Amino acid sequence: MGDNEVKKISMAVIKRLPRYHRYLAELLRRDITRISSAELSRLMGLTASQIRQDLNNFGGFGQQGYGYNVSDLYYAINRILGLNTSYNMIIVGAGNLGQALANNTDFSKRGFILKGLFDINPKLIGLKIRDVEIMDIDVMEEFIYTEEIDIGVICTGRESAQETADRLVKAGIKGIWNFAPEDIKVPEDVALENVHLSDSLLTLSYIMNEKKLARKFS
Amino acid sequence: MGDNEVKKISMAVIKRLPRYHRYLAELLRRDITRISSAELSRLMGLTASQIRQDLNNFGGFGQQGYGYNVSDLYYAINRILGLNTSYNMIIVGAGNLGQALANNTDFSKRGFILKGLFDINPKLIGLKIRDVEIMDIDVMEEFIYTEEIDIGVICTGRESAQETADRLVKAGIKGIWNFAPEDIKVPEDVALENVHLSDSLLTLSYIMNEKKLARKFS
């Protein structure tokens, strides 16, 4: 690996980072100052070994014989997750889900600032959700330029998801959070995170049936 | 493995099933009657080998020299996912997200029937979302018994998530779909699926930073 190549972290590790972040936040709230990988493993239901492996992908945050300083580790992961900056965000599709996300204050607390909502429905255009206006999708590109939007949240229907993504990418957006039940395609340099709610519900349905069968045969 | 032991399917495979289901539904819409693992692999961005391995966990749905019949495979996966029955569902926490989910018609189309919403806020109690009433959480347990509710959707805040889960489990619910940003604990025979929206947003944030670094060093 070359000197200025960034070490490739596996998706499995990345997906666990927000969870570490969440547990460390809880420990901070409880005024706990230090924790060992063994204790944390009990809390989180992971192996201590995995925790140490995961964290060592990013550096040695612990101290032999002591463990990890909760606050230090929390802020380190905060930084690793890119939460030391703020992001400008827009939501495309101001239906029920789009509006619900707009109303969620957790995101702005973490530095994801909602700058605008967009829709094609004239009945919605002009409405405000928590001081953020719903605008006509026709002016979306210009808004992205002038307001320097980083993240686009897709809350449209399945049919318009790819088209919306294409427009966002073309306008220079760097990350897409997709809630439409469709796998969209974006260029390699754009970050994409899918939240397929119905996939999740179908998984629940599968597991329920699996457990029902297990009960039947035991 | 004993005769009546159910073959254990790995979570990696289970999580791909809704995605197969989605792509097959699209093929059906396009009136495509047959597909080979090679074609499907191109569409989905998987290897043909993986597709065949995945499907063969549940039986031989294909035919040598022909491929898979789209409709047959779709309905087979539909069944595997437990979508051949319907489920009674309640939502606990009728805030923005709870209401948005209640308004989503995709779920009822798949057989997840919303029977009730529950909240502690007196201002919300009595309101109706698409003919479904928001009730006082005090009557939740009784409602679960009399209406034979299968699935509880947790849309409360973090602090009340575990307590809500405990009450749902005690009342006999078989599956929990959790949207609260907290890992809840349920007994082994209850199915649990978490949708941690902010974890997903944090993952997006991580990937955006990773890609920014990649741009810088190339």
Add this chain to the structure above:
DNA sequence: TAGATTGTTAATCGATTAACAATC
């Protein structure tokens, strides 16, 4: 110092990919 616990290497386990005989 002695005990505790990390960081890291090596071993194991599981999931993905490759290969190909079976067969439609």
Add this chain to the structure above:
DNA sequence: TAGATTGTTAATCGATTAACAATC
């Protein structure tokens, strides 16, 4: 029949777990 493509076994790859020397 010949060609195509599955089902399935074997090989590879990657992720998790175990072990332990380093060290606070």
